[in-house]
Amino acid sequence: MEILSEGxxxxxxxxxxxxxTVLMLIIGKFALKPLMGIMEKRQNQVNDDLDNAEKSRVEAEKYLEQQREELKAARVQAQETLEQASKMSEQQSRQVLEQAKQEAERIKEAAVQDIEREKEQALESVRNQVASLSVAIATKVIEKELDEKEQEKLIDSYLKEVEAK
Amino acid sequence: MSAQSIYWTPFELFGTPITFNVTTMITFTIAGLIVFLFTFLGARKMAMRPTGLQNFIEWVVDFCRGIIKANMDWKTGGRFIALAYTLLFVIFVSNMMGIPFEMATYETHSVIWKSPTSDPFLALTLAAFVVVLTHIYGIKLRGSKEYLMDYFRPKWFLFPFKIIEEFANTLTLGMRLFGNVFAKEVLMLLIVGLGASSLLWGGIMFAPTMVWQAFGIFIGSLQAYIFAMLAMVYMSHKVESH
Structure with missing residues (x-):
């Protein structure tokens, strides 16, 4: 063989x-060392970024939950307010109605009293007039002067008779 | 084939002629320069957001890290990243160099361009370098007592086999690389030689040449990977207690 013969x-x-050896040392010292450094740095950064992203996600979820809760609370409150308002308005209307009814009742009462009083007055005046008129008529008709007191009594008895009827 | 490298024997040392294989020296130097250039261009900018060549270099580094992590703890193995990277990259480039073409002088058939790894001395030198490094780091990291005790584990009578193993490892590691690449080159020369003999053969051998080149790329990549992987396997045997 060639190798053995030539030594x-x-x-x-x-x-x-x-x-x-020289190539390995140069590459190791000047290229791979910094390269490995930057690769490690990048790996750390990626890890950090992932951690941060996870943290942000959790935070965002928390915020979202909070917002949802708040929204729900606000909705409930709005509903409550609305209900209260409608209840109040109903109450108010009822009150107004009640008041109006009372007022009407009162006015009616007053009117009835007025009428009663008027009627009484009218009756009184009619009674008076009838008394004096009947006296006058009687005077004229029978030409006889009657005792006014007696007359009145007589008329009263007549009227009572009428009323009783 | 009568193709032969260019030799240069400038002097003798202690009666031994110091012979240089100039072809291997030139091609290996070029391989080293290519690796150097790629690595430095890739590692020059050192950006947090890598682009282009830096991506590629980082991918290779990551690949080497995978090889190391497959064999040992990263805390122990991290220091071998330069060794794994340089072995993988230089052997890969060396294996690729002989694939597109080979050059030889017309008159003497002296080869001036080939895969430097097809030189058994170079392949064995790299293998021996790796094995010697495993011994050095074995002593350095675990102490000489532990290192020596390893020769008698798991049973004392295995000692001779352990010694044989060291030489066998060196030989197989180097010869595997040399054999694969050398065979690839020999067959390539045969195919191309036949193709170049006439126009008809040239037409016939065009497809086989392509197929063999593709296979050469496959073998070259595989051998580079195997070499780096085995280097780390041997290293882990020495630096890790088991």
Whole structure:
């Protein structure tokens, strides 16, 4: 074989060994070290970002829940207010109605009293007039002067008779 | 094939001729420069948001990290990232270099362009380098007592086999790489040589050449991966107590 006959190529061996070692050292020191550093840094950053994103998500969810709760509360409150308002208006209208009814009742009462009083007055005046008229008529008719007191009594008795009827 | 590398023997040391394989030296240097260039262009800007080449380099680094993590704890193995990265990348580039074309001088058939990994000395040198490094780090990280005790584990009579294993590891690691790439190149030369012999053969051999080149790319990638992976496997055997 060629290799055995020519012996070991020590030159090639040393050269390749030196070349490889130098290349490895240079690459390791000047390229891979900073590159690994930046890769690690990036990894850390990505991890941080993921953590932050998770944190933000949780926070956002919390906010959302809070908002939802608030909205619900506001809705309930609005409903309550509305109900209260309608109740109040109903009450008010009822009150107004009641008042009006009372007023009407009162006015009616007053009117009835007025009428009663008028009627009484009218009756009184009629009674008086009838008394004096009947006296006058009687005077004229029978030409006889009657005692006014007696006359009145007589008329009263007549009227009572009429009323009783 | 009569293709032969260019040799240069400038002097002798202790009666041994110091021979340089100039072809291997040139091609390996070029492979190293390519790796250097790619790595530095990729790592130059060092952006938090990587683009283009930096993405690629980071992907390779991540790949190496995967190889290391598959074998040992990252706290122990993190220091070997440069070794794994350089092995993977340089061997890959070296394997690829012989695929598009090979160059040889017309008169003497001296090869001046090939895959440097098809040189057994280079492949074995890398393998020996890796194995020696595993011993160095084994002693450094676990202490010489633990390191020596490992030769008698799990049973004392396994000691001879443990010694053989170290040499076998070196040989197989280097020879596997050399054998694959060398075979790829030999068959490539045969196919291309046949194709170049006449116009008719050229037409016939066009498709096989393409197929073999595709297979060469596959083999080259695979061998680079295997070399880096095995280097880390051997390393983990030495630096991790088990």
């Amino acid at each position: 070991i190529e020590w030159g090639t061996i040393f050269y390749s060994l030196a070349a490889f």
